[in-house]
Amino acid sequence: MRELLRRLSYLWNRRRLEREMAEEMAYHREQLPPERRTSFGDELRLREDTREVWGWGWFDRLRQDLSYGARVLGHARGFTLTAMLVLALGIGVPLTAFRAVLADLQGGSAPHPETLVHLTRRAPGVYITNLPYPQLAFYSANAKSFRQVIGLLDRQPATFGEAAGNGAAEPVRLAFATANYCPEFGLTPALGRLFTTEDERPDAEPVALLGELFWQRRLGSEPAVIGSQVRVNGKLLRVVGLIPRSSKVTDEIWIPLARQPYVVEGSKLFTDWSSALDVYARLSPGVAPEAARQETLSLAARLRELQPSHVGAGEYLDARPVLELAADRQEFQILMAAAVLVLLLLVAACANLGTLVLARGVTREREIRIRMALGAGRMRVVRQLFTESLLLAVLSGACGLLLSTAVLKVIQLEHNSTSDILPDWRAIAATFLIALLAALVFGLPPALRLTSLVPRAGRARTIFLTVQVASSCLLLVVSSLLVSGRQKLVGADPGFDHRHLVWVSPGLKAHGYNDAAANAYLNLLRARAAELPDARAASTVWLAPWGNVHMGTGWQGRQFAGNHADPEFLGAMGLRLARGRNFLPGETGVALISEAAEHVLWPDGGALGQPLPWDPKGPTVVGIVRNASTTDIGNPEPREFYLPHSSAQAPESVVLLRVAGDPHVSARRLQEAARALDPRLQPTVQVVTDSFDREVEKLSRALAVIAILGVVAILLSAIGLAGLAGYTVAQRTREIGLRIALGARSAQVVRAILAPMNRPLAVGFTLGALGAAAAARILRAGMPAMAGLNLFDPLAYMAAVAFFVLVVALAVLAPGRRAIRINPSQALQHE
Structure with a gap:
């Protein structure tokens, strides 16, 4: 601790100590005779040794590397802007998918979601996902393993009308919930207040909450609605607040569960053993789900003595965390599969940037060799190059975070269904974790390759090209397969006329x-x-x-x-x-x-x-x-x-x-x-x-998302291919000049440029096509409407191949034209 405090003191008083050190060295030099002052030593070396003793030498080197890297990137503005665009897309799109997955998790916004569980009835050979109200009341009163028991009865049909009878009545959906539902799931009122335990008392005035979207659509976002009365099924209810749009339960009106018989005439909810409620619970501190199961096993035996016809032998309540429950949903699994596909875009972006860094390294080989000849070690140069990549990744990550927030804002405005778009600590942490990972992937291998005294010709760029082609082609083929599947679904005969x-x-x-x-x-x-x-x-x-x-x-x-x-x-x-x-x-x-x-x-x-x-x-x-x-x-x-x-x-x-x-x-x-x-x-x-x-619209939305990903990935591949072609032309300028001087035709020159790309393109497309079949199989399993999807539809693969060949041709067009216009006399004087 004393050593840490000492180092922090040095850092805090750094300028004063630097000044005192300079004054001390000047004083001692002046004390020496003029003829002996040259033996005082290298002042710069002494200062560096002193800073090492202070313990912040690494900080000085990092600051130097960052400063130099910023100047280098500033001078190469074209490369920097292109690289930031590529990586911002590669980071921003996966980050958007990551935040969408978190928003889709029921209970994801709840405090301590690991202790919030969903209760289901289990018995030998029996699995029931809902509980009747009598069981909810019994376990709420007797189970010590649960600090709170929460009940929800949603999607109940009703009619809504204003208290004064103004406007036509319209059908709505009701959600009946216990008062503790909103605080336990982390919901806060968009306006007014939420339910309290006082609202559940029999003598309390009947109250209701309105969904924020329903309030905007039906009541024109009028704040005066709070405190007024409305009619639901002809019964008066006083509006006390708004449920935020971030709620996963999207019913228009919320009413305390205790008031369900008041709103639904003839209801026998409190004594109906066939009623089906979604029941959740908050585990007591220190209680594991297994312990809760054991307690409910004994409680169910007691309840069976009272209600033998409604409680099975060996029955208990299974408690599963809500996050785990949400991860089992079909929609969430589809979203996760799509998120994995989105990560391929990041892979393509990293491979693309690796190719661009290698291409740019050709123009910096002289600089790197001079620095190493002057005494810089290989790892010192690698550290400098990696620092430039890290700086580029961090800047691109910040742009990606802004891009993600903007996309989610557009989705929120268009669909009114997105949770809070402001990035929280998870989004920020994910951004810079992805940026660091991207820097390692696209920055470190090229740095090692460029500083190698015995370069392995083209191996790194071949790997980068293969990876980016494979990931891009996977997304492209999946998009083509989904287009084909959608067309077959629209034209398919379900076996009956559903139009009437x-x-x-x-x-x-x-x-x-x-x-x-x-x-x-x-x-x-x-x-x-x-x-x-x-x-x-x-x-x-x-x-x-x-x-x-x-x-x-x-x-x-x-x-x-x-x-x-x-x-x-x-x-x-x-x-x-x-x-x-x-x-x-x-x-x-x-x-x-x-x-x-x-x-x-x-x-x-x-x-x-x-x-x-x-x-x-x-x-x-x-x-x-x-x-x-x-x-x-x-x-x-x-x-x-x-x-x-x-x-x-x-x-x-x-x-x-x-x-x-x-x-x-x-x-x-x-x-x-x-x-x-x-x-x-x-x-x-x-x-x-x-x-x-x-169903067709849902499939069309999924198709649109994956198609956009495929287009972006192909765009990134085009940039990478153009960069690799430019790299080849710059590296082989003298050879190309010799070929032209010896009579080579333009087609032969272009073929020589494309030759190193042939194998990576073929291998990458093959791997991408095989991966697309596996990805399409996962999507088909999660989307019943795509059960008839042909994973090896020849038309889909042929369309993907044709589009990819077109992209390759356009990508190498400019470098190819530059190659065939090389002046042989200038190329022969290159060295």
Whole structure:
């Protein structure tokens, strides 16, 4: 510690000590006789030795290197601006993806996210992702492992209207949350305040929070809304604040969970064991998820004694950190795959800059040799060259950070869906970590190569060129494959006409309908729907086609999607029977399967009359349906099965309607018919073709992002190829002059320049094409709509090759013209 304080004291008083040292040396020199003053020694050497004793010699050398590097970069403005542009793109784009990944993590903004967990019900052979409200209340009161238990019931349909009745009522989505949800997930109000525990008291005034985007769209960003009253489902609520747009839950209106029965008439949430809430918890200090599991195992046994029909034997709560949960989501995995592709842009940028540094090194070889001849060691010169690269990387990193912030700002303005764009410590740390890594990759190898007394001819530039070509071609081929996949998806036949199909979900379960009442309501609604203008067929089905909820089972490593439907389902969907028969009214114990399912389960085609293999005592197959992808868009082999609809599925079922005219007009009529049967309901309607269009739009956005990356990467490759061609021309000027003097033609000269590039280009493109097939496989697995993507589409690869050849030709055009215009007489006088 004393040594550290001594060195810090030297650093703080550096100027005074330097002045005193100079005065002391001058005094001692003056004390010597004139004839002996030359024996005093080298004053500069003495000062350097003194600074080494002070302990800050490395600081002086670093300052000298930075100062010299800044002057060198300032003199080579063209190279500096080009290099900063390349590296700013290479750092800024991956940094944007990195910040987007962090923003996509649910709980990523929460304080201490490692202790925030998601609770799911587990038992032998049972896995349920949601909890009913009675269980939430029980564990909240009895579990000591949890400091807080948080409940959320989102995406609930409702109608919104102003208290005075001004303006038309409009359908909205509600989120019911416990008061501790916002603080535990790190949300702060955009205006006003958030929920408090006082808002959950039975005698408290009903309150609500508005989503910031809904407040801007519906209420014109009027601050006076805070404190006013609004109507939700006809019930008055006082607005106390705004939920920020950074929330991952995007419902328009938030209401305390304790007020759900007040807003949803007929709700039995507090006693309903079939309700499904997302439940989170904050672990108590020092408690691990495994310890929480053990405690909930004993608590579930106690609860089973009270509710044996609702709690399974051996049941417990599994606690998984929310960050880990978010990383398992399909959307997040797709985003991570895209982020890995984005990192290739950084690789291409580093390889590109390595090539440019080598090309520029040709003009500095004389300087480097002179410095080494005057006594500078190799590592001293390497350190100087690397310092220049590091300085360039840091400046480019700062530009990349500004670029990332600007891009996220544009996304925020256009889509209103991005979290806080101001860079936090993670973004800044990532920026300079990437900059340091980039400096090591593009700066150190060229520095070692340029200072080598026995240079290995071209090995470094060959490696750099191969890497940048491979990464650029990978992005280019993936873009071409996705373009081809999108065109096939748009033109694909899903097996039914989705352009004239509408469904309505009345939301009966949320309003306390039992099985019998829900079944009676659906029968009446189906009859009313069949009487609407343009109606062709109506059906009751448990899961809507191309909806957000799926049912299925696994068998021998394959997944089979299932559904419950009535006998009118085939006619309403437009599905055709290949063999066998349809359901009969009221029939049970039977099943229909698709041709793809039969091909897997009974390759010999003997499915009729056989029970489903995963349930030997269950339903028997009575019909084979032509392949139709009713659950996942774009699935080329839809392995599906259909079971008869019963009253057990009625509270969560939908009514499907096929129409002849505009489906959006019929959707409004169907919604009105559903509400007319029970004014309390807030039915949700969906035109099926809109789901298809959204999937195509999502794919188009992913394609646009990867295409932009491919274009930028190819642009970087063009710069690198031009730099390498210029490097070759500068290095071989005398040879080219001799060739021209001996009668070589222009084509022969250009071919001689391109010869060192042929192998790196071929190897790089081959590696990039193979990598593109692997990357496209990952994207295909994460995007159901791309299930039919051909990883080796010849047209896609041919288009990528043609575009790449064009880029190579344009990149070497200028250096080639410069080579063929070399004056032989001047070239022969080069040395």
